[in-house]
Amino acid sequence: MLFRSWEQVPTTSAGTGAGGALPHWPDVARVADHVGVEHLLVTRHALVRRVLTDPGTFRPDNALDAVTPMPVSALRILAAHRFRLPPTLANNGGASHPEIRALVADALHPKRVADQRDWLTALVRQRVAGLTADLDAGRPVDLYAGLAADLPLLVLARLVELPDAPVTAVKTFARAALELFWAPLDVDRQQQLAVEVGRFHRVLREFAATGGGLAGALRAAGHPPDVVVGALFFLLVAGQETTSQFLTLLMHRLVGEPAVLAGLRDGSVAVADVVEEGLRLEPPIVTWRRVAAVDTTLGGTAVSAGSSVVLWLARAGRDPAVVDAPDEFRPGQRGSRRHLAFGAGAHRCVGDQLARMEAATVVTEVAPLLAGVRVLRAPWYPDNLTFRMPDTFVVRR
Numbered sequence: 001m002l003f004r005s006w007e008q009v010p011t012t013s014a015g016t017g018a019g020g021a022l023p024h025w026p027d028v029a030r031v032a033d034h035v036g037v038e039h040l041l042v043t044r045h046a047l048v049r050r051v052l053t054d055p056g057t058f059r060p061d062n063a064l065d066a067v068t069p070m071p072v073s074a075l076r077i078l079a080a081h082r083f084r085l086p087p088t089l090a091n092n093g094g095a096s097h098p099e100i101r102a103l104v105a106d107a108l109h110p111k112r113v114a115d116q117r118d119w120l121t122a123l124v125r126q127r128v129a130g131l132t133a134d135l136d137a138g139r140p141v142d143l144y145a146g147l148a149a150d151l152p153l154l155v156l157a158r159l160v161e162l163p164d165a166p167v168t169a170v171k172t173f174a175r176a177a178l179e180l181f182w183a184p185l186d187v188d189r190q191q192q193l194a195v196e197v198g199r200f201h202r203v204l205r206e207f208a209a210t211g212g213g214l215a216g217a218l219r220a221a222g223h224p225p226d227v228v229v230g231a232l233f234f235l236l237v238a239g240q241e242t243t244s245q246f247l248t249l250l251m252h253r254l255v256g257e258p259a260v261l262a263g264l265r266d267g268s269v270a271v272a273d274v275v276e277e278g279l280r281l282e283p284p285i286v287t288w289r290r291v292a293a294v295d296t297t298l299g300g301t302a303v304s305a306g307s308s309v310v311l312w313l314a315r316a317g318r319d320p321a322v323v324d325a326p327d328e329f330r331p332g333q334r335g336s337r338r339h340l341a342f343g344a345g346a347h348r349c350v351g352d353q354l355a356r357m358e359a360a361t362v363v364t365e366v367a368p369l370l371a372g373v374r375v376l377r378a379p380w381y382p383d384n385l386t387f388r389m390p391d392t393f394v395v396r397r
């Protein structure tokens, strides 16, 4: 059972079960997923890092493969929308990757990110004031809908020229994509999701042909339309949904960490340290995949070419070999910043500075509000191999 892996569901090399946590995990566990495909689940920080930084032995080609094989009916729907996802960014182990990555990195340059801080601060401050007024009046508020859901997309749209689509359409598409590719699904649901994903893919395809900014730069560099669409597709999913999820996870965690909130208020705790500790303990991307290119070994386990290797990023962040108090939220503790929430190596997240800036801005502005609330409805997390995908997060005074 690979799903809900963030919850420490017991998984042994022999099989799976549900219920109480195992005190000890093997460094590399053989686990079967819901359709019986075997994966190697890597649980230790050093080994996860080793895989991520050795693209010759462990290729990224399977990063976006659907974990529930798509039935012909869903494939037909996608084909009708001319859906294609060629290797562009996360799943591109080929020669074109460095150039595509460099163009995306230009759009997300730290200077351009820093220039958005004041604008974002003003927007978040305004939102938090509205939410605080609601709380003051005794009304419950949804911090996912009120803060986390759309802010990352609004910022992204100021950095990267995107199709002119309503926020709700982009969110629906992005969440459908995360479910279609990373969740255990039945055929009916796959067909519904294929319709959502295919529909928006068509919008992206039209934009890729004429849009400026990053799309124009990719076209000018000679990349074919499919590559432009693939890059936009990944950016719209990875570039906003992950950060939305992280903001919700972090706010939820902080409500249960009154000492950290007090430290933020009196200045004894740095917001940047809170964000890093949040990424370490509550990463929105729980696992990430690679595929073995050759026969090799990993932590003493034989790995045959073609094996799917599932890197448990969330677990690596809690490796006692790296961090002093693995399960405790202690901003600034030794090892706090050594998490692998953004991956490592040639494919390391290019949006990390953007995500950090957004999280630091939100935490700074929302900390006083979080200190005085209780949770009415904690976020709910659907089964998904990789993404947390929280929904509503409702609090009241």
Ligand code: HEM
Residues within 6 Å of the ligand: 052, 060, 089, 090, 091, 101, 104, 108, 156, 234, 235, 238, 239, 240, 242, 243, 246, 283, 284, 285, 288, 340, 341, 342, 343, 344, 345, 346, 347, 348, 349, 350, 351, 352, 354, 355
């Ligand atoms: C908290 C938020 C985020 C987390 C936890 C996160 C995490 C990740 C991870 C784990 C990877 C794969 C790394 C690897 O294979 O080694 C990745 C790749 C990537 N991320 Fe993020 N990400 C976040 C936000 C963002 C944002 C805001 C953007 C852009 C606006 C972004 C753009 C990308 C891109 C383009 C890649 C592919 C890089 C490549 O293959 O060269 N991410 N991210």
